Amino acid sequence: MKAAVIVFPGSNCDRDVAVALEASMGAKPLMIWHRDTELPPLDLIVVPGGFSYGDYLRSGAMAAHSPVMREVKARAEQGAFVLGICNGFQILTEAGLLPGVLMRNAGLKFVCRDVCLRVEATNSAFTKGYAPGQVIRAPVAHHDGNWFTDPDTHKRVEDEGQVAFRYCDEGGSLSPQSNPNGSLANIAGVFNERRNVLGLMPHPERLADAMLGGTDGKPMFDGLVEALS
Amino acid sequence: MKAKVHITLKNGVLDPQGKAVQHALGSLGFGGVDDVRQGKYIELDLAETDPAKAKASVEAMCKTLLANTVIENFSVEIG
Numbered sequence: 001m002k003a004a005v006i007v008f009p010g011s012n013c014d015r016d017v018a019v020a021l022e023a024s025m026g027a028k029p030l031m032i033w034h035r036d037t038e039l040p041p042l043d044l045i046v047v048p049g050g051f052s053y054g055d056y057l058r059s060g061a062m063a064a065h066s067p068v069m070r071e072v073k074a075r076a077e078q079g080a081f082v083l084g085i086c087n088g089f090q091i092l093t094e095a096g097l098l099p100g101v102l103m104r105n106a107g108l109k110f111v112c113r114d115v116c117l118r119v120e121a122t123n124s125a126f127t128k129g130y131a132p133g134q135v136i137r138a139p140v141a142h143h144d145g146n147w148f149t150d151p152d153t154h155k156r157v158e159d160e161g162q163v164a165f166r167y168c169d170e171g172g173s174l175s176p177q178s179n180p181n182g183s184l185a186n187i188a189g190v191f192n193e194r195r196n197v198l199g200l201m202p203h204p205e206r207l208a209d210a211m212l213g214g215t216d217g218k219p220m221f222d223g224l225v226e227a228l229s
Numbered sequence: 230m231k232a233k234v235h236i237t238l239k240n241g242v243l244d245p246q247g248k249a250v251q252h253a254l255g256s257l258g259f260g261g262v263d264d265v266r267q268g269k270y271i272e273l274d275l276a277e278t279d280p281a282k283a284k285a286s287v288e289a290m291c292k293t294l295l296a297n298t299v300i301e302n303f304s305v306e307i308g
Contacts, residue, residue, distance in 0.1 A: 057294070057295070058297055061294065061297070065293075065294060093299075094297065100299065101297055101299045101300050103242075103243075103300065104245060104246060105245075106243070106245050107245075108245055108246065108249055148242065148243075148299075148300060149299060150299070182243075182245070
């Protein structure tokens, strides 16, 4: 599997996700600077977390129009897999690769803690390593994670099974209390229609090694390596 | 030529920051504020001298970058 991590000015999870990928695939991913416009053949492109361009205008808005993103969009259309984590999710929605938008958290505060996620769909390379309905732990660290869209798009996302993860309690139940940011229908991560693009606010790369306190994020990277190798 | 752009959240989109400002106004004794919605104001200095062309150009800028039309409306004033 050939993988790359895109690096923007202000990315700060690029190296974390590179470490998680290397542990799963046994080789280092390429690190691609945002000004690069030519990419080598790739199976997986990761758009990492951070605060690209200082979150100017809207989180992810500037990065979505940076030179490298034109190429990322073209590759996604050709079928390459694209994973956006946290700021990466915001960038992919701003770039039009994923539905919806990430608004300011309903509680207005930056939320930084572990949350529980329910795996809603396992029929993708990103989530095949999990069991349907499995509850996993993942850290969140964001100010703008409140996923929102219009009712028609929300219905389509639900009907097409594009919801990948929802915020839940430890037993897997959905409630306003288990929703850290006010996201519509507790949605924490969504696929595109073809399921080759996933965006999620929580950070699987931060729990992909026992030394970091857990491995609930590792099946995502292992599943991608298995599916794309 | 100057362009003034107002960007506001669409009706029906929750504005928690506006709500927080409304509550703060109430607690400061400013009663009777039924709702607060906040947005962005952007001023552009344009080389274009034709108002119609300037407006069309700024509207394209709004749709491409300045506003996220999933949740935001924009209005453009030239002059």
